[in-house]
Amino acid sequence: MEHTIRFFDTTLRDGEQSPGCSMDLSEKLEVARQLERLKVDVIEAGFAISSPGDFESVSRIAREIKDCTVASLARTNEKDIDAAYDAVKHAASPLIHTFISTSPVHMQYVMKMTPEQVLEKTAAMVKYAAKKCPAVEFSAQDATRSDWDFLVKVFNAAISNGATVINVPDTVGYTTQEEMAQLIRYLRAHVNDIDKAAISVHCHNDLGMAVANSLAAVGAGATQVECTINGIGERAGNAALEELAMALRTRKDYFKVSSRIDTTQIYRASKLIYSIIGVQAPLNKAVVGASAFAHESGIHQHGVLSERTTYEIMSPESIGLPKNKLVLGKHSGRHAFVDRITSLGYTLTEAEINKYFEEFKKLADKKKTVSDDDIEALITSELAARESFYKLSRFDVFTSNASRGTCVMSLEAGGEILEDVALGDGPIDAAYNAIDKLVDVPAHTLEDYAIRSVSDGKDALGEVIVKLRTGNAVVTGRGLSTNIIESSILAYLNGVNKVLERRDKTCETGDVRHNTP
Ligand SMILES: CC(=O)SCCNC(=O)CCNC(=O)[C@H](O)C(C)(C)COP(=O)(O)OP(=O)(O)OC[C@H]1O[C@@H](n2cnc3c(N)ncnc32)[C@H](O)[C@@H]1OP(=O)(O)O
Numbered sequence: 001m002e003h004t005i006r007f008f009d010t011t012l013r014d015g016e017q018s019p020g021c022s023m024d025l026s027e028k029l030e031v032a033r034q035l036e037r038l039k040v041d042v043i044e045a046g047f048a049i050s051s052p053g054d055f056e057s058v059s060r061i062a063r064e065i066k067d068c069t070v071a072s073l074a075r076t077n078e079k080d081i082d083a084a085y086d087a088v089k090h091a092a093s094p095l096i097h098t099f100i101s102t103s104p105v106h107m108q109y110v111m112k113m114t115p116e117q118v119l120e121k122t123a124a125m126v127k128y129a130a131k132k133c134p135a136v137e138f139s140a141q142d143a144t145r146s147d148w149d150f151l152v153k154v155f156n157a158a159i160s161n162g163a164t165v166i167n168v169p170d171t172v173g174y175t176t177q178e179e180m181a182q183l184i185r186y187l188r189a190h191v192n193d194i195d196k197a198a199i200s201v202h203c204h205n206d207l208g209m210a211v212a213n214s215l216a217a218v219g220a221g222a223t224q225v226e227c228t229i230n231g232i233g234e235r236a237g238n239a240a241l242e243e244l245a246m247a248l249r250t251r252k253d254y255f256k257v258s259s260r261i262d263t264t265q266i267y268r269a270s271k272l273i274y275s276i277i278g279v280q281a282p283l284n285k286a287v288v289g290a291s292a293f294a295h296e297s298g299i300h301q302h303g304v305l306s307e308r309t310t311y312e313i314m315s316p317e318s319i320g321l322p323k324n325k326l327v328l329g330k331h332s333g334r335h336a337f338v339d340r341i342t343s344l345g346y347t348l349t350e351a352e353i354n355k356y357f358e359e360f361k362k363l364a365d366k367k368k369t370v371s372d373d374d375i376e377a378l379i380t381s382e383l384a385a386r387e388s389f390y391k392l393s394r395f396d397v398f399t400s401n402a403s404r405g406t407c408v409m410s411l412e413a414g415g416e417i418l419e420d421v422a423l424g425d426g427p428i429d430a431a432y433n434a435i436d437k438l439v440d441v442p443a444h445t446l447e448d449y450a451i452r453s454v455s456d457g458k459d460a461l462g463e464v465i466v467k468l469r470t471g472n473a474v475v476t477g478r479g480l481s482t483n484i485i486e487s488s489i490l491a492y493l494n495g496v497n498k499v500l501e502r503r504d505k506t507c508e509t510g511d512v513r514h515n516t517p
């Protein structure tokens, strides 16, 4: 009989754990809204105890999202569980996700506990969480390297104390398809009251098998898969949501399961995440890479022209890949623009539409045609800059092949205009030095700078992504303009604003944050 697979998305928790993938509050909210449009069943919005910023984003997402369960991670201790519950309690459907390690190596070195202590802790903390919250997921961290009979005991303890989901994580991406399938069958056969709980898997991609192992678990009776958009996550990442969803849909004949996922929202979700973390999809990335639906060789082109399904097992439309590439230009009106952003999947307020329409008109004056990629880049870069304290007011650069670069920089900050001048090895270095003179920003280093053109042609928009390291964290800044020096400045300023935001979340700094001459 066909059953339904629940999609538990952990882009905002495990996904954010991968280096360089940290997101600020407005980005997390945007991702959560897209996950709701994608119709995932559960959004793991963060790890509430881990920082005030994480607590705030989990609780904002819990209050705003109505059509998905919202979860927070918690270790097996009362403080974590209290924080998780406080953060999710206003959700339409809240969930506490608590975990403990069950493998010998983890029990000895991570938990520093005996198996008996782990068992007792599981029972006590699941019971504590279940008293607070109607839905509790319990994860046995490193389950795939744990003793199977011990896992049975731990899951018995979790279910008898109120867990509604038991999760089998392949924490270090160690298992294989057949082994995972056997483990799920074993648990189904041996755990008491297993039908009272959903059976979940959470696979990591260290050996490139996260999606395959998750699908093997589904074949063996798992009812929930944990995954992230584009497979981002700790180390080599997690199972990629888009690959799982399209595998289950394309091979429905084989898996015989359905899900709630609206696959036409996949492309947009993927683009949003790549743009926030400042990474481009590898060309050959399954499902969402630029070549995933491209046919270059003659025999394939001939086949596809005769009958698409000769070489395509999914249609581009099924993942929401926009069909219409170019039409809008300087003579286009507001209706056509609104129609286009709606078809791209955005639901914007009247004020946002007005703002983007104005930006679109400015861009259309500079470029002959404005593509869907340009419009999406405009919207996502505006999102990146939305809550910035420092804004670019004006810049003038002088550059030549015979002298150092010079930049005169004007920034607007809280209604004040700040101005300074700096030299540098070139115009961009000079501009960055001028910003550093104006802004009292915590120590940071520029770790990466990348530029790409968003669409074709000499008049294309240039997008710059910078990565700034501050302490142990790496923040991403994005900037977009048809002038690449301007996009470089906007990207750096966006990154600097994020570095400041991080500092402000950890200490009180007073009102004035810029350097006074
Ligand atoms: C597989 C996973 O993805 S698990 C999630 C991993 N994610 C993260 O760690 C990101 C967020 N983490 C953090 O911000 C911090 O690690 C915090 C706030 C959670 C904890 O910070 P700290 O109190 O400084 O502890 P630290 O991280 O150094 O060490 C972890 C502590 O948690 C304990 N611990 C680890 N897992 C668990 C667990 N499942 N249940 C209970 N305790 C646990 C460890 O034994 C250690 O305890 P100790 O401080 O008594 O030695």
Ligand SMILES: CC(C)C(=O)C(=O)O
Residues within 6 Å of the ligand: 014, 099, 139, 140, 141, 142, 167, 169, 170, 171, 172, 202, 204
């Ligand atoms: C907390 C658990 C589910 C986890 O992230 C892992 O084991 O990888």
